Each structure stands twice: as structure tokens, then as C-alpha cells.
Amino acid sequence: MASMMFTDCSSSTATARLLLLSRSRLRSDRSSIFIRRFVGPHPMGTNSLRTTVHSASSSSHVIKATMSIESTAKVIDGKAVAEQIRDEITAEVSRMKDEIGVVPGLAVILVGDRKDSATYVRNKKKACDSVGITSFEARLPEDSSEHEVLKFISGYNDDPSVHGILVQLPLPSHMNEQNILNAVSIEKDVDGFHPLNIGRLAMRGRDPLFVPCTPKGCIELLHRYGIDIKGKRAVVIGRSNIVGMPAALLLQSEDATVSIVHSRTKNPEDIIKQADIIIAAVGQPNMVRGSWIKPGAVVIDVGINPVEDAKSRRGYRLVGDVCYEEACKVASAITPVPGGVGPMTIAMLLSNTLSSAKRAHNFQ
Amino acid sequence: MASMMFTDCSSSTATARLLLLSRSRLRSDRSSIFIRRFVGPHPMGTNSLRTTVHSASSSSHVIKATMSIESTAKVIDGKAVAEQIRDEITAEVSRMKDEIGVVPGLAVILVGDRKDSATYVRNKKKACDSVGITSFEARLPEDSSEHEVLKFISGYNDDPSVHGILVQLPLPSHMNEQNILNAVSIEKDVDGFHPLNIGRLAMRGRDPLFVPCTPKGCIELLHRYGIDIKGKRAVVIGRSNIVGMPAALLLQSEDATVSIVHSRTKNPEDIIKQADIIIAAVGQPNMVRGSWIKPGAVVIDVGINPVEDAKSRRGYRLVGDVCYEEACKVASAITPVPGGVGPMTIAMLLSNTLSSAKRAHNFQ
Numbered sequence: 001m002a003s004m005m006f007t008d009c010s011s012s013t014a015t016a017r018l019l020l021l022s023r024s025r026l027r028s029d030r031s032s033i034f035i036r037r038f039v040g041p042h043p044m045g046t047n048s049l050r051t052t053v054h055s056a057s058s059s060s061h062v063i064k065a066t067m068s069i070e071s072t073a074k075v076i077d078g079k080a081v082a083e084q085i086r087d088e089i090t091a092e093v094s095r096m097k098d099e100i101g102v103v104p105g106l107a108v109i110l111v112g113d114r115k116d117s118a119t120y121v122r123n124k125k126k127a128c129d130s131v132g133i134t135s136f137e138a139r140l141p142e143d144s145s146e147h148e149v150l151k152f153i154s155g156y157n158d159d160p161s162v163h164g165i166l167v168q169l170p171l172p173s174h175m176n177e178q179n180i181l182n183a184v185s186i187e188k189d190v191d192g193f194h195p196l197n198i199g200r201l202a203m204r205g206r207d208p209l210f211v212p213c214t215p216k217g218c219i220e221l222l223h224r225y226g227i228d229i230k231g232k233r234a235v236v237i238g239r240s241n242i243v244g245m246p247a248a249l250l251l252q253s254e255d256a257t258v259s260i261v262h263s264r265t266k267n268p269e270d271i272i273k274q275a276d277i278i279i280a281a282v283g284q285p286n287m288v289r290g291s292w293i294k295p296g297a298v299v300i301d302v303g304i305n306p307v308e309d310a311k312s313r314r315g316y317r318l319v320g321d322v323c324y325e326e327a328c329k330v331a332s333a334i335t336p337v338p339g340g341v342g343p344m345t346i347a348m349l350l351s352n353t354l355s356s357a358k359r360a361h362n363f364q
Numbered sequence: 365m366a367s368m369m370f371t372d373c374s375s376s377t378a379t380a381r382l383l384l385l386s387r388s389r390l391r392s393d394r395s396s397i398f399i400r401r402f403v404g405p406h407p408m409g410t411n412s413l414r415t416t417v418h419s420a421s422s423s424s425h426v427i428k429a430t431m432s433i434e435s436t437a438k439v440i441d442g443k444a445v446a447e448q449i450r451d452e453i454t455a456e457v458s459r460m461k462d463e464i465g466v467v468p469g470l471a472v473i474l475v476g477d478r479k480d481s482a483t484y485v486r487n488k489k490k491a492c493d494s495v496g497i498t499s500f501e502a503r504l505p506e507d508s509s510e511h512e513v514l515k516f517i518s519g520y521n522d523d524p525s526v527h528g529i530l531v532q533l534p535l536p537s538h539m540n541e542q543n544i545l546n547a548v549s550i551e552k553d554v555d556g557f558h559p560l561n562i563g564r565l566a567m568r569g570r571d572p573l574f575v576p577c578t579p580k581g582c583i584e585l586l587h588r589y590g591i592d593i594k595g596k597r598a599v600v601i602g603r604s605n606i607v608g609m610p611a612a613l614l615l616q617s618e619d620a621t622v623s624i625v626h627s628r629t630k631n632p633e634d635i636i637k638q639a640d641i642i643i644a645a646v647g648q649p650n651m652v653r654g655s656w657i658k659p660g661a662v663v664i665d666v667g668i669n670p671v672e673d674a675k676s677r678r679g680y681r682l683v684g685d686v687c688y689e690e691a692c693k694v695a696s697a698i699t700p701v702p703g704g705v706g707p708m709t710i711a712m713l714l715s716n717t718l719s720s721a722k723r724a725h726n727f728q
Contacts, residue, residue: 199563
């Protein structure tokens with residue numbers, strides 16, 4: 001595994017390789033560290049890796065190694081924040097039911113038999129259940145017509161017990177995705193991908209009805225960790241419609257000075273190095289190196305990339321777009337992968353569904 | 365006038381003041397220089413100021429001065445480009461009329477008696493006449509109701525001879541601007557300000573029906589002068605809904621790496637200095653200094669700011685957001701003010717109206 005990570009993460013030295021090996025042994029301890037950090041910053045401003053690694057071996061080589069892996073970054077614990085948000089949503093859903101007898105509802109449309117899509121849909125249903133949101137589900141066979149899908153959307157658009165509609169992507173190739181997504185009522189577009197929502201997000205003084213879930217989750221993490229955005233230099237890496245572009249618009253709406261780096265950018269590291277806040281959403285495992293990060297910057301890593309890992313039961317493990325092992329020594333705060341932005345996406349979907357129900361019933 | 369410009373443009377030295385005085389004497393020559401430059405770059409890569417100023421005086425002091433005012437920038441002549449575009453539109457309008465008997469139509473709604481608004485509307489009408497586009501005009505008194513304005517919009521929405529609708533802003537304060545603008549049919553929103561158009565502009569793979577006229581004019585100038593955008597660093601100064609933000613989205617859609625600088629940006633000069641392309645749209649006379657510009661950068665100056673000028677018949681003259689006298693010595697190309705972006709805005713409005721008519725009648 002050490003050499004696997006070595007391959008992932010750099011032209012590191014043998015010391016670094018050793019470090020990573022030591023680090024990997026500690027992985028199972030990490031979640032408890034996260035929880036503590038979310039409650040409040042570590043009094044030493046470093047995590048407890050050093051001590052633990054130190055105790056793992058008494059050789060001078062390893063001691064030297066542990067000195068240099070000291071992480072200065074606060075770990076931004078998306079799992080814990082997402083749990084907190086779900087608790088808040090549970091309370092609000094319950095209050096809404098008690099006061100006006102309305103339960104928010106989320107409908108998901110799944111076409112075809114893709115296993116990954118089925119898993120996502122199941123997770124969304126579970127998440128709804130856990131906070132008290134009613135979930136509706138339409139499963140259509142792979143060879144359904146566009147017209148049949150549109151009929152379901154139309155039904156959910158008209159159903160007052162449905163406050164959010166999600167069409168699980170990708171759709172079968174014979175369907176026009178844009179036609180289908182545009183059919184979702186703007187008032188129920190909890191994904192926030194409708195161009196009208198994106199346009200309102202881009203324009204000053206025009207609030208969107210919904211903000212796309214993943215970028216909303218990124219900004220929520222910054223807010224909940226008390227990280228200032230106003231006046232800061234921010235770099236978004238990646239310009240996708242669903243993460244990079246709306247993340248940049250959100251950062252700008254909060255008065256950051258934003259640059260978007262993408263596949264056509266020359267010397268991206270020169271721009272990234274200037275950022276106080278980095279949002280990486282490019283889908284390239286470990287692309288952003290420690291040396292690309294300004295000391296003290298905040299790193300939000302949206303990437304979830306499987307990389308081969310013979311030691312893992314599944315044969316792979318997940319890494320971000322940022323080389324965590326390097327970045328955590330430079331950044332002031334960083335999201336891990338997994339356990340960073342990932343859990344926030346579903347939490348924001350639940351939040352959007354609740355907001356939609358509140359708006360529909362004018363419930364404050 | 366020299367001291368006026370001195371005050372506008374910097375902490376210049378006495379030499380600079382002299383320069384500006386010399387330069388101002390040459391102002392009347394500039395238009396001819398522009399025309400030549402539009403036809404093709406000057407063979408020397410400099411404009412002819414040096415020679416002319418040199419001949420104005422034989423003192424060594426002035427000679428020294430003229431050495432340092434040498435402008436390296438090609439002047440981007442918006443007036444000439446706009447004329448060329450109008451000629452192209454005239455030809456297309458005529459071809460459309462001949463082939464399918466349809467004449468594009470633009471309707472303008474003016475509420476109230478503001479002199480500046482009346483002038484703008486008159487200019488738009490003249491511009492339509494000059495290219496053969498039919499213009500429609502509704503003038504309503506200041507105390508009209510929102511309902512009355514909406515009735516006119518609705519009429520133009522339904523009128524097949526109208527392909528573009530403009531509501532002249534600002535509207536009287538008792539009207540809800542957003543309600544009124546949103547009432548314009550998306551197919552006739554030639555201003556391109558509808559959030560649906562802005563959303564489509566922001567999203568990859570979703571073309572807007574119309575692009576807002578001023579930013580479209582900026583990009584058109586870059587295209588017509590053969591200035592590469594792809595892979596370039598671009599900085600947009602200002603983030604207004606009508607210029608800065610859509611200009612940034614357009615640059616990004618052409619694969620530039622874009623940063624937006626605004627009132628909350630700290631040390632804007634540090635970011636601006638990195639740009640290969642600068643679009644300044646902030647409304648601050650002479651804000652961008654020569655020292656903020658990377659040598660060889662291209663400068664598009666959207667600002668049109670009146671500054672006091674006792675020597676002018678009107679008591680003021682117009683300057684841009686960029687200190688032209690300094691910038692032209694550093695940039696590789698620059699738009700003047702006036703005569704740069706200004707004339708392009710109406711040309712793009714005519715272009716949008718023509719496109720709308722072509723789309724409505726499926727005319728290629």
C-alpha cells in the first residue's frame with residue numbers, strides 16, 4: 001500500500017514513502033480525531049498523528065519521518081457536519097408536521113438497471129427516511145420511452161406531496177437529458193441544475209430557488225468552520241455545470257475574488273498557489289500537490305477517485321483531487337476523502353427538499 | 365487640459381505632464397491613425413505619435429519626453445469594427461427581405477421623460493434605420509402603471525413583426541424592474557439579461573438565445589483583431605449583471621482562465637498584472653494604471669466616465685476605467701474611450717435582433 005500511495009502522490013523520497021506507510025497504519029484512528037476537531041480546534045494546532053506514529057516504532061529513521069509528516073491542517077469533518085445538519089433537518093421536519101401537518105416529500109426517478117445508480121437512489125431513500133422526509137420512487141425499465149419518463153415527471157410536478165424531484169443520471173443514451181431535466185418544475189428542482197436557477201445564482205440581486213447540492217455543501221463546510229470568504233482569493237479547479245461553475249458563482253456571491261482553473265489553464269499551480277481557499281472538483285486523483293498550496297490555505301476536495309489498492313478488500317480505495325498527505329502539511333484546514341464533501345451532498349439535498357416544502361407552504 | 369489629465373492619471377512626473385500636453389495636441393490626429401490600424405498593424409509596431417510630437421518642438425527636454433511616450437499598443441478601433449458589423453447586418457437584412465420577405469423588427473419601450481434615456485432610444489432607432497431593421501416605439505408617461513407597461517410588452521411578445529424587445533432602463537421607481545424584464549419573452553430578449561439566458565451562458569453545452577450586447581461586443585473586438593482567448597489568463601474588473609459577469613462567462617466559454625476582480629478584492633493590481641486579457645467594467649475613471657498591466661496584455665476598456673474638463677465645450681470629457689496614456693505604452697492592444705467598446709454595444713443589439721428574426725423564421 002505504501003508504494004501504491006507513493007505512486008499516487010509524488011516524486012517523494014524514500015522517507016516520504018515510509019511516512020505514508022506509517023500514516024496508513026493510523027487511518028483507522030482518524031475518524032475519532034475528526035470528531036474532536038469538529039467540536040473545536042486542537043489546542044496544539046496539529047493532529048495527533050505524530051505521537052501515534054512515534055510510538056509505532058523507536059527507530060531513528062521513523063522518528064525523523066514523523067517529524068516531517070506533522071499535519072498543520074485542521075481536518076474539516078464533512079461526516080460530522082452532515083450529521084449535525086441532518087439532525088437540524090429532522091427537527092424542522094418534525095416541527096413542520098406538528099404545526100401545519102405537512103411532511104416534505106422527495107421523488108426520485110430511476111431509469112434502467114445501473115448498479116451504481118440503484119445504490120445512489122437507495123442511499124437517498126435511506127437519508128430521507130432518517131430525517132422524516134417522505135420518499136417517492138419511480139423505477140422504469142432501460143427501454144422506456146422519453147415520453148414515459150416525462151409522464152412521471154409531470155405527475156410529480158402536479159403532486160402537492162412532492163416538493164423535490166430528482167432524475168437519477170445518467171439516463172439511457174436514447175433519451176434527451178436536457179429535455180427531461182427541463183421538464184422538472186423549477187419549484188421542485190432540488191438539484192438546482194435548471195438554467196434559470198444557475199442564471200439567478202450568477203446574477204447579483206437574484207436569488208436562486210435552489211443551489212446545487214455539492215457546491216452548496218462546500219460553502220456550508222466553510223461557514224460551519226467559521227472560515228471567512230469575503231475578500232479572500234479563491235480558486236476553483238474544474239468548471240463542471242454541477243460543481244465547479246456553481247461553486248465559483250457561490251464564492252463570488254460571498255465576495256471572494258474567484259479564479260477558475262480548468263483543463264486549458266497553463267501552469268495551474270501558479271494560480272492555485274495564490275488561493276486562500278481552494279475548491280478542487282476536477283476528478284484527477286491527487287492532482288493538486290502540496291507545493292501548489294499556499295501555506296495556511298483552506299482546501300475543499302470534491303474529488304472522489306477510486307485508485308487501485310491490492311490491500312483493500314474491494315481492490316481499490318478512494319482518494320481526492322488533492323494529494324492529502326502533502327496538502328495537510330501546508331493547508332490550515334482540509335477536507336478528507338472520503339468523509340469530507342461527500343456526506344454533505346445528500347445533506348444538502350435534504351435541506352433543499354425541506355426548503356422547497358417550507359416555501360410551498362409559506363412555513364417559516 | 366494637461367494638468368487635468370495629470371490629475372486624472374497619476375503621480376506622474378513633470379515629464380509625464382509635458383507628454384500629456386503634447387499628446388493632447390495630437391488628439392485630432394488620432395482617428396486617422398485608428399482607421400489605418402484597423403486595416404492592419406502599423407509596420408513599426410508603434411503609433412506615429414513620436415514623430416509628430418518630435419516635430420512639435422526641438423528642445424532636448426521634449427525629445428526625451430517623446431522617447432518615453434512611445435505607444436506600443438495597437439489601437440482597437442471599435443468604431444470601425446462596429447461600422448463593418450453594421451454593413452454586414454445591412455446586407456443580411458436585405459438578403460432576408462429579398463429571400464423570404466421578412467424584415468427584422470426591434471421594439472423599444474420608454475417610460476418617463478429622462479433626457480438621457482430619450483437620447484439612447486433615439487440612437488437605437490437611428491441605428492435600426494441605418495441597417496434596415498424596423499423599429500417600434502412605445503412611450504409611456506412617467507406615472508404609468510406597471511400593468512400598462514406589461515400590456516405593451518405582452519403586445520410586442522405576440523407581434524410576429526417584432527423580433528426583439530428592449531425596455532429602456534431605469535424605470536420609474538414605483539415599478540418592479542424584475543417583474544417587467546421577466547415579462548419579455550425569452551425569444552425576444554435581445555438584451556440577453558433574462559436569468560435563463562445568463563444560466564445558459566454559464567453552463568457548458570447550453571447555448572443562450574442571446575448574449576448581452578456590451579460583453580458580446582468586447583469578445584467580438586478580440587475576435588476581429590485576431591486575439592487568441594483560449595488558454596489565456598483573463599481578468600474582468602467589475603461583476604455587474606450587464607457587463608462584468610457575462611463577460612467573464614463568455615471568456616470562460618472560450619477557454620480563458622478567468623478571474624473576476626471587484627470592490628472587495630484586495631490588491632487588485634496583483635491579479636490584473638497577471639492577465640493577458642483585461643476587460644475593465646467598473647465605472648472608475650482611470651482606475652487601472654499602466655503599472656498594473658503586464659507588458660503585451662490586451663486591454664478592453666468598457667468604462668465611459670465623464671471627467672471635468674474646462675477646455676471642453678461641454679465642460680467634461682469621457683475617459684475609461686483604464687488610464688489610457690499609461691496603458692498604451694505597456695499593452696499590445698487597447699480600446700480607446702470613446703470609440704472602443706461603446707459603438708459595439710448598439711452593433712451587437714442589431715446583431716441580436718437579426719439573429720432573433722433569423723431564428724424565428726428558420727432563415728440561415
